[in-house]
Amino acid sequence: MARGGRSTYGQRVPGTIQSIERAAAVLHLLGAVPDPVPLGELARMLDLPKTTAHGIVRTLCDVGFVDQDPDTGRYSLGSGLATLGQHVDPHLIRSRATNWADGLAARTGLEVQLAVLRGPSVELIAHVFRPDGSPQRLRVGELQPAHATALGHVLLAWSPVATRLHDLVLTSYAPGTPTTATTLARALQRARRQGWASLDAGVLPGTAALAAPICHRVGVGVGAMAVVGPRDQVLQASGEPHEGLAEQVVAAAQATASTLQDRL
Amino acid sequence: MKGRYVAAIDQGTTSTRCLVFDHAGRMVSVAQHEHSQLFPEPGWAEHDATEIWANTLRVLPEALAVAGLDVSDIAGVGIANQRETTVVWDRATGRPVAPAITWQDTRSREIVAQLDDGPHASLFEEVCGIAPAGYFAAPRLRWLLDHVPGLQRRARTGELAFGTMETWLIWNLTGGPDGGVHVTDATNASRTMLMDIRSLSWDQRLLDLLDIPSELLPEIRPNVEVYGTCAVGLPGVPIGGAFGDQQAALFGQTCFSAGEAKCTYGTGAFLLMNTGESLTPSSRGLLSTVAYSLPGAAPQYAAEGSIAVAGALVQWFRDALEMISSAPEIETLARRVEDNGGCYIVPAFAGLFTPHWQPDARGVMVGLTSYVTRAHLARAVLEATAWQSCEVVEAMNADTGTALTTVRVDGGMTSNHLLMQMVADVLAVPVERPLVSESVSLGAAYAAGLAVGYWPDLEGLRANWRRAAVWEPGMSDATRRRGRAEWARAVESTLRWAEQP
Ligand SMILES: Nc1ncnc2c1ncn2[C@@H]1O[C@H](COP(=O)(O)OP(=O)(O)O)[C@@H](O)[C@H]1O
Numbered sequence: 106m107a108r109g110g111r112s113t114y115g116q117r118v119p120g121t122i123q124s125i126e127r128a129a130a131v132l133h134l135l136g137a138v139p140d141p142v143p144l145g146e147l148a149r150m151l152d153l154p155k156t157t158a159h160g161i162v163r164t165l166c167d168v169g170f171v172d173q174d175p176d177t178g179r180y181s182l183g184s185g186l187a188t189l190g191q192h193v194d195p196h197l198i199r200s201r202a203t204n205w206a207d208g209l210a211a212r213t214g215l216e217v218q219l220a221v222l223r224g225p226s227v228e229l230i231a232h233v234f235r236p237d238g239s240p241q242r243l244r245v246g247e248l249q250p251a252h253a254t255a256l257g258h259v260l261l262a263w264s265p266v267a268t269r270l271h272d273l274v275l276t277s278y279a280p281g282t283p284t285t286a287t288t289l290a291r292a293l294q295r296a297r298r299q300g301w302a303s304l305d306a307g308v309l310p311g312t313a314a315l316a317a318p319i320c321h322r323v324g325v326g327v328g329a330m331a332v333v334g335p336r337d338q339v340l341q342a343s344g345e346p347h348e349g350l351a352e353q354v355v356a357a358a359q360a361t362a363s364t365l366q367d368r369l
Numbered sequence: 370m371k372g373r374y375v376a377a378i379d380q381g382t383t384s385t386r387c388l389v390f391d392h393a394g395r396m397v398s399v400a401q402h403e404h405s406q407l408f409p410e411p412g413w414a415e416h417d418a419t420e421i422w423a424n425t426l427r428v429l430p431e432a433l434a435v436a437g438l439d440v441s442d443i444a445g446v447g448i449a450n451q452r453e454t455t456v457v458w459d460r461a462t463g464r465p466v467a468p469a470i471t472w473q474d475t476r477s478r479e480i481v482a483q484l485d486d487g488p489h490a491s492l493f494e495e496v497c498g499i500a501p502a503g504y505f506a507a508p509r510l511r512w513l514l515d516h517v518p519g520l521q522r523r524a525r526t527g528e529l530a531f532g533t534m535e536t537w538l539i540w541n542l543t544g545g546p547d548g549g550v551h552v553t554d555a556t557n558a559s560r561t562m563l564m565d566i567r568s569l570s571w572d573q574r575l576l577d578l579l580d581i582p583s584e585l586l587p588e589i590r591p592n593v594e595v596y597g598t599c600a601v602g603l604p605g606v607p608i609g610g611a612f613g614d615q616q617a618a619l620f621g622q623t624c625f626s627a628g629e630a631k632c633t634y635g636t637g638a639f640l641l642m643n644t645g646e647s648l649t650p651s652s653r654g655l656l657s658t659v660a661y662s663l664p665g666a667a668p669q670y671a672a673e674g675s676i677a678v679a680g681a682l683v684q685w686f687r688d689a690l691e692m693i694s695s696a697p698e699i700e701t702l703a704r705r706v707e708d709n710g711g712c713y714i715v716p717a718f719a720g721l722f723t724p725h726w727q728p729d730a731r732g733v734m735v736g737l738t739s740y741v742t743r744a745h746l747a748r749a750v751l752e753a754t755a756w757q758s759c760e761v762v763e764a765m766n767a768d769t770g771t772a773l774t775t776v777r778v779d780g781g782m783t784s785n786h787l788l789m790q791m792v793a794d795v796l797a798v799p800v801e802r803p804l805v806s807e808s809v810s811l812g813a814a815y816a817a818g819l820a821v822g823y824w825p826d827l828e829g830l831r832a833n834w835r836r837a838a839v840w841e842p843g844m845s846d847a848t849r850r851r852g853r854a855e856w857a858r859a860v861e862s863t864l865r866w867a868e869q870p
Binding site: 194195196197199200201203204207208210211212232233234236238241242243245 | 393395396397399695696697698699700701781784785786804805806807835836837838839840
């Protein structure tokens with residue numbers, strides 16, 4: 106690496122990026138020693154100027170890959186690394202979403218659903234009744250076709266696996282179901298642009314829904330939250346959602362997302 | 370009216386939170402910080418009261434900020450707290466003289482054993498509605514007076530103050546050493562073992578029996594009343610009420626009439642049934658407790674079934690056994706298997722409460738075979754809460770003569786659907802969750818809102834209750850009977866384990 110290139114990371118292959126190499130060296134070093142390491146030691150072992158080493162560990166701290174002990178100032182591998190390969194547990198999402206989903210139902214008077222993607226379907230992981238006292242059944246665990254629901258549109262639009270789209274069988278359920286790859290792609294594009302998706306009569310005639318993504322780190326939708334109800338309670342005659350509804354759903358989804366950042 | 374919202378402080382066992390509610394009882398904001406759980410010796414459980422106060426001062430502005438509110442938007446603040454957790458502090462410095470001893474702590478066992486053997490054991494039950502147990506605050510206070518050097522002497526001079534967490538927070542919020550108001554409410558006081566449950570006043574005979582100087586004690590006040598005005602935290606906002614957390618939840622679930630009941634699933638689990646103006650003597654380990662006391666009205670009572678360890682077992686599974694990394698993940702793990710594989714866990718970590726009241730019971734895992742995986746254990750952890758609920762409901766139905774037909778639930782564990790289904794299954798009645806599952810905070814907010822005229826009366830509050838989910842029972846009678854019998858055998862194996870030879 107820098108100065109003399111004595112470390113094992115010294116052999117630079119053309120086209121590699123030095124700062125990433127150095128960051129990897131810091132992580133390998135912290136992973137190899139049992140105790141937290143002070144900055145001076147870190148810089149010495151990697152043969153880096155202290156300011157350079159500091160810049161690297163600070164950045165790694167910011168992204169959660171390195172932790173700094175508040176008392177000693179020493180560095181160790183961060184918990185963010187351990188959770189890197191783990192998906193976010195749907196039950197954790199449900200637990201963290203409860204207050205926000207309840208609040209959304211209370212303010213809008215609509216039923217609230219949360220879902221995650223399961224292949225070509227969405228699975229409901231939480232469900233808050235329409236708060237009107239009418240008899241309703243808990244629908245948690247139900248699968249619904251992703252292409253025919255607002256929840257599905259949001260989850261597809263915020264999923265990195267866009268190739269999935271070609272595998273979907275676009276069965277028609279109701280007048281609003283997208284049945285061609287083009288209409289679906291257009292709906293997803295629109296969702297990404299506006300930050301939410303609404304769908305009128307996707308699965309059931311007369312029923313509409315509006316969904317927003319629960320994004321975890323770098324914008325991947327780990328879940329989605331939606332309000333569902335009779336068309337005229339979700340949408341105006343023009344097809345646009347009622348004033349302020351999209352903002353409320355987006356705010357509840359974002360509040361849930363922010364509670365996922367610190368995993369208790 | 371000035372304020373458009375009401376705030377609640379929920380000083381819980383694991384965390385301190387501030388929630389803000391609007392006029393329809395809808396939550397508009399929440400902020401929360403966990404505090405350290407200190408277990409310095411087996412059977413001991415402590416909190417640092419100073420840390421809890423610092424967390425309170427953090428969550429108040431945070432909750433306002435989340436909703437973009439200003440202090441002037443808050444019409445009043447109410448407090449709900451973990452009950453029976455005992456702290457003694459110096460009135461001049463505001464510093465606690467020792468760590469707070471929490472309700473899960475068992476160190477006062479011997480003090481209680483002496484009371485039980487003494488000639489006056491029945492007096493406690495007669496006066497307070499509760500038989501002596503290490504679960505209540507007074508034996509902890511006695512332990513502190515015995516073990517902190519000089520404390521008994523200083524207590525007599527009036528230098529010191531005793532309180533449960535609401536008392537500690539109200540005193541600090543209203544100025545601490547600088548004019549702090551030293552009060553408690555009737556529900557928290559009913560858990561000390563020192564209050565006459567009929568007159569709602571300290572009983573001198575009981576104070577004498579435990580040699581507790583009355584100079585230490587806060588004044589007992591109704592639940593709905595302005596105690597003072599915040600000097601810090603929410604400066605200028607009236608403190609309009611306080612409640613022990615379980616009574617707060619009963620109030621928040623609007624169980625205002627006799628026969629209405631709720632069960633809160635948090636660190637412990639607590640089923641309370643409103644019994645109106647009458648006390649219900651129990652032969653099955655239910656406690657008589659104050660449900661709420663309104664100024665100028667007769668106190669309303671409740672019968673309570675207490676489960677010491679519910680969510681705490683999930684926490685133990687997470688932190689001590691490191692089987693999961695967050696509490697909700699237990700559902701994912703438990704759903705990997707169909708049943709408990711024959712394994713039962715009885716979490717008698719601090720003895721068993723209702724209906725057994727066995728301080729010498731200790732936890733067991735029974736039925737282990739090489740077939741049992743950690744997924745079966747996860748299931749057994751959740752079933753432990755369900756079967757303990759079943760024992761409590763059986764006691765409640767028998768003692769009150771009113772069979773519960775539905776159970777209203779709330780608390781952190783209600784976001785676990787597998788558990789809620791198990792509860793419905795073993796109780797064989799529907800379980801329903803309200804739209805605001807934060808019933809504890811809502812109850813405290815209701816108290817404060819009533820005190821400052823933000824809400825007019827109890828009937829108005831009833832209309833705020835909305836159903837958010839229902840779990841219908843789906844277990845066959847035969848399966849339930851077999852599980853219940855196996856649970857009984859598992860419980861049997863915990864009894865008297867820690868008995869001194
Ligand atoms: N999804 C869940 N499944 C099981 N237990 C849970 C879940 N979420 C929270 N808990 C448990 O609930 C408790 C927290 O609930 P809460 O109502 O906040 O309690 P408290 O007011 O007693 O601090 C913890 O003991 C935690 O382990």
